[in-house]
Amino acid sequence: MTNTTLKKISEILGLSISTISRALKDHPDISDKTKQRVVELATTLDYEPNANAINLRTSNSKLFGLIVPSISNSFYNSFISSVEEESRRNGYSLMILQSGDDPSIEITNLKLCRQNRITGLFVCISPDTVNIDAFLRLKEIEIPVIFFDKVPESNDCNKVCVADSLSATIAANAIINKKKKKVVALFGNTHLLITRKRLEAFTTTINEKVNKIKLITDYAVSSAQAEEAALKHLKEKPDTFFCMSDEILTGTMKAIQKKGLKIPDDISVIAISNGDIPKLYFPEITYVETSGLKLGKLAFSSMMACLGGSTFIQELTIESLLVEGESL
Amino acid sequence: MTNTTLKKISEILGLSISTISRALKDHPDISDKTKQRVVELATTLDYEPNANAINLRTSNSKLFGLIVPSISNSFYNSFISSVEEESRRNGYSLMILQSGDDPSIEITNLKLCRQNRITGLFVCISPDTVNIDAFLRLKEIEIPVIFFDKVPESNDCNKVCVADSLSATIAANAIINKKKKKVVALFGNTHLLITRKRLEAFTTTINEKVNKIKLITDYAVSSAQAEEAALKHLKEKPDTFFCMSDEILTGTMKAIQKKGLKIPDDISVIAISNGDIPKLYFPEITYVETSGLKLGKLAFSSMMACLGGSTFIQELTIESLLVEGESL
DNA sequence: ATTTTCGCTGCAAACGTTTGCGAAATTGTT
């Protein structure tokens, strides 16, 4: 049993292939009677058009590529989820590839995308990706590329990002408003632009405060390291923890639970997060939201704008907002 | 600037298209000198073969479809992650679609897969999917279908599952060994085979025990519902909670934290989980591991077996093991 | 010198669509 094709239908009905093709897409040239016969047979034969043939013929794949370091990450996850949904809604398919933060796999993935003649690409580059020429070359063949989250520094490309500096500033201001006195701020990998931006915005905002807040900063590149760091700094009796990311937050929370501290009576916590993790705890953790869902929607609309003919290169950011739990 | 094709290369080099095609795939018929010229030009022209044309011609898409209720779920996530990796390693691409537990979207996704002439399909059906004919029809056109995790009851299909009954039995035995007396067991959607299996295995194992354990079972289809249920049953002073899934676990944990109970002194907890969530808490939650990664690898090898010609219908399970935290 | 062999290359069909163009059948107009 093989796949049904236009040819097969045409032979059964004694009509030409082109008539079948037109009938199935409700072309005005075809009479209603014929259309009906064709549609009927097509459904009983379970006809599904061959996307490869269509793409080849029309050179319009209706397929987006998406390259991301890892799909098992709550932020990327929600990003992907929303892009996938938007794509389907708009009649596009999505090909999702993960690079594992390996630039060479990134290139392999890019090749795969090109071979499948994607209509557009969403990509979050790995920290070690220095040369983005391969990506920029897509533009020469008129394939829009939207960089998201971790974006290259080049000005010559479309980017959508969360507001790194702003979100850290919002968190800092929330801490100031609550009149906290001694803050331990934990950050991630200092190689990343995102860390440096958040670090700078956070410390400047805190230090701008007139009656000084005591600020202790530290770094961790894993949840376990964050736990250690938090345990260490708990000895200095801070009243607040600021966690730059979910990874840092989970480590910090383990330290707090380990010490049997009550939130927010014994210690306050605020984080920058996608929102999933903070809601797991009781009381729920106050966080500055950097929504993967929203970023996905923004990326998608940016993509559609490019496909609509906009050659305007732009860098977009989604605003952050404070989601108040009861941890601060 | 348009895409490079074999034709373009052939015209520049004054060779035929077939020669270019053969040269690029190192066919013995072609002389080394010619091969070298061709390969050289192809790389400078950034040639990438058109996958659509190849698929059309060879009717072998090297593309797998994967339909899952949601990609933002730690279990499916690790499943997808491992299938994606295996696919890439073996020269296949992966098209990931989410159904949002909506059977009609599931059908849309299935159509998309068929239109793209996938080589095989991995699918986790939604709880409301009653009719799986559309999936079984793929087998008639020789497209292997591997059902995973939430699988239909039909015997006429390939399934890979976590050891549902076994994992629940292991959890029950762990509870028995710890000499618990009063257990609240929370389960998910009763429409699902997985729920019924776990329910049955758990209750029988508990009830086999000579000196009776008091067992209270309840159901919840969301984390919030689980929290409510846990809160309700806490009034009956159980000494142990059994949570069938991560979703149930997070709800239960919120209830426990809300009441300020200490684990394991005031209350014990054991869950069936992928492992990510249990490790977020302190003390870490004891769980029976059902690994998405392992299931992914199993599903993939099962797929490869089908493609290798095995028509042997089988139901495979990955074994579970108890990962001891300090919550029991 | 003729045949055989062998290395290299090209021809052409096929995969399943879409679509411009022309042709036949039907209808309407005078």
Next chain:
DNA sequence: AACAATTTCGCAAACGTTTGCAGCGAAAAT
């Protein structure tokens, strides 16, 4: 009845590959 207009349909080319087969020139064998 003759012709124009309209409706309905088919032809054939094209998209970019792969691949069986045949062709051709030159070296090797007879």
